[in-house]
Amino acid sequence: MKMMKSLIALLFSLTWMTSAMAVDVPSNLIVNAGGMEWAWAAPCAPSAPSCGADLVMHDGWNVAAAGDFASSFTGFADLSAQFGAGATCASAYFNSGYSHCDNGDVLGGYVWNAPAAWAGQPNNPASETFVVRGVPEPETYALMLAGLALVGFVARRRQRA
Secondary structure, three states, X not given: XXXXXXXXXXXXHHHHHHHHHOOOOOHHHOEEEOOEEEEEEEOOOOOOOOOHHHOOOOOOOEEOOHHHHHHHOOOHHHHHHHOHHHOOOOHHHOOOOOOXXXXXXXXXXXXXXXXXXXXOOOOOOOOEEEEEEEOOOHHHHHHHHHHXXXXXXXXXXXXXX
């Protein structure tokens, strides 16, 4: 029983520590597309001399790659529309220097790592930065619950012996 209590205490403390490290992006600023979660992170490029070190990645977010864009959106107009023409802007959650997103840059093709097939201006210092993270599949949660149940079963069995 002591082992089970210790395990539960450990899980709660890890959850608290993770949430205390960074505030995650509110769900109303996240766009689900292509089996991934997307956020508009900055009105500037993720490298120097633009945003560079000012961008803070957290909670599994990473700068989107050309393949991510290609598998989730059909082009700059679709990207803009999915993000409500800039209304779904999460830049305040990824950097301290900016709190806006520039839809004109997106429509003009200034998007960091945009696919070459979109014929934009990727990797320009004025490029908008989008970030992406995978959406956990339901099977992931089922596997985690099964593992916790197994740990509980083993702990209970050891207690009886």
